[in-house]
Amino acid sequence: SQDPLVVFTPSGKRGRFPVGTPVLTAARQLGVDLDSVCGGRGICSRCQITPGYGEFSKHGVTARDGALSQWNAVEQRYRDKRGLTEGRRLGCQATLQSDIVIDVPPESQVHKQVVRKRAEARDIVLDPSTRLFYVEVAEPDMHDPSGDLERLRDALREQWDLHKITADLHILQEMQPVLRKGGWKVTVAVHLGDKENNPRIMQIWPGYYDGTVYGLAVDLGSTTIAAHLCDLQTGEVLASSGLMNPQIRFGEDLMSRVSYSMMNAGGAAEMTRAVRAGMRDLFTQIAEEAGVDLALIVDAVFVCNPVMHHLFLGIDPFELGQAPFALTTNSALRLRGDDLELNIHPSARVYLLPCIAGHVGADAAAVALSEAPDKSDDLVLVVDVGTNAEILLGNKERVLACSSPTGPAFEGAQISSGQRAAPGAIERVEIDPVTKAPRFKVIGSDLWSDDPRFVIEIGATGITGICGSGIIEMVAEMRMHGIVDAPGLIGSPEQTGSDRCFPDGRTYSYLVHDGTADGGPLITITNRDIREIQMAKAALYSGARLLMDKFGVDKVDRVVLAGAFGAHISSKHAMVLGMIPDAPLDKVTSAGNAAGTGARIALLNTAARAEIEATVRAIHKVETAIEPRFQEHFVNASAIPNAVEPFPILNS
Ligand code: FES
Incomplete structure (x- = not known):
């Protein structure tokens, strides 16, 4: 008779294997994506599968109801310790008995699809830079003079097919006690290498390590730095956090920072120190929020504009301030955490996306x-x-x-009543076609300003100014209702039919909100504001x-x-x-x-x-x-x- 046929879903991969072959072995031979950290020793439970059609044999272990169990002794132990859902089996314990269809659930796939956030245009399939491997290492022997690292490397090659593995000094420093504490069984986190680097051991733990390793995705903007902390084994975002770019004190926009570096000896270095210190603060903050050890952050990706890119790398952005705007390099960069004085794992892999051109960055x-x-x-x-x-x-x-110098007006800067997006800022606007009076929403409330509950809801914060999106809606509404003409002039009360337009120097301004009676600001749109938005x-x-x-x-x-x-x-x-x-x-x-x-x-x-x-x-x-x-x-x-x-x- 023929060997049992196994079909894996969702991949559709199939093959025949002798009776008694573990599912994990069959999956490996067929190239099915079935996860494993312990290498089939029944420890990690990453290899969970469900029989789709057909059955595994029952085991001679008595289940709670007295019948024969679906699980073998290893699975029973695992179930008692951590729980294994009914119907699930460990792929390394279940063996093929007869023809069967086996489903690999998403959690058990290394290259699983990451849950997509709203508004994201494409799917992300996990292809992590760093993975965990549990290995059993040969003990040292008087007759074999090889070092502990060499035997660990041999074990990784034999048990995991990992070649050319390197380890940093800090791993060498911890390795001997860890190997002995784990009884020659250890878990290592291995960065799998890339086009410039061989695979590298990033961390080592005694015995089986039941945790995970993390990565950071960082958007280094000229105004804010935002980071996502992700679990590299699940792809999940564990925390997202941001802070103001501390370089702001050297200049609001990019060109003013470039000129700061031109005008001040050591100015570029000062800004490099500031942004790196800010980065460290952000990482401390985000790691705290997620309850994660900074040393377990082993990979980080940075995106930024060319000036930020140079300043973060410690390169003077001088050349970016003048034609022909030459970048030091427009290639992607693969660096280490300590090259950039980051407070994550010292040899964390750092990747900077390539820049497109002198003004169009990563x-x-x-x-x-x-x-x-x-x-x-x-x-x-x-x-x-x-x-x-x-x-x-x-x-x-x-x-x-291409890039285009819009300036900071869209962020509320250089606008008379403008401010950053923060509670109290007007963010949505509608102008009444008849009365020409505005109603608006402020950040921090869902109510429109003509709702009687609005005043109570905004409370002590009050109405503080207009943020970028608010100013865009405001100017557009003013144009739609004839308060501003096509060239960008605010009309007189006679021209517009609104007494909210008032003379202000040589032009007219439009009154949005008068909070002065309560000690608040007078919020207006001046003709200069309109000019800024036009530019x-x-x-x-x-x-x-x-x-x-x-x-x-x-x-x-x-x-x-x-x-x-x-x-x-x-x-x-x-x-x-x-x-x-x-x-x-x-x-x-x-x-x-x-x-x-x-x-x-x-x-x-x-x-x-x-x-x-x-x-x-x-x-x-x-x-x-x-x-x-x-x-x-x-x-x-x-x-x-x-x-x-x-x-x-x-x-x-
Ligand atoms: Fe680790 Fe099956 S491979 S429990």
């Missing part, structure tokens, strides 16, 4: 990784809105990229328009707004302002913090690193500063929405 590369314009059938415009807008335009055929939005639009010229198109199929701020922009208002090209409103979507997502993809899926390196090499870079048409587009785009270009979809 953050834009991360956006390209998460939004994948290079895989899109339709023509997609991806705008990452911040103090510097990074713009990508492309489809499967080709992708173009910022014109820079954004002309960057996009320039890429469209290069592509030879005058419309795009869809628009993706990325960036933490992009998540809050209303697409209708963005289009009324002419920030983005005319497109059907349902084709304008928000991707949230796409750069952060890209960092997380590169952290969890190491194969994605090579992928984005290839994509970035193929992206065509456009330098806005030397394109004569940029100026022309900029002038036209200063009008609201635009002096020359019709917005047919918007106007319909």
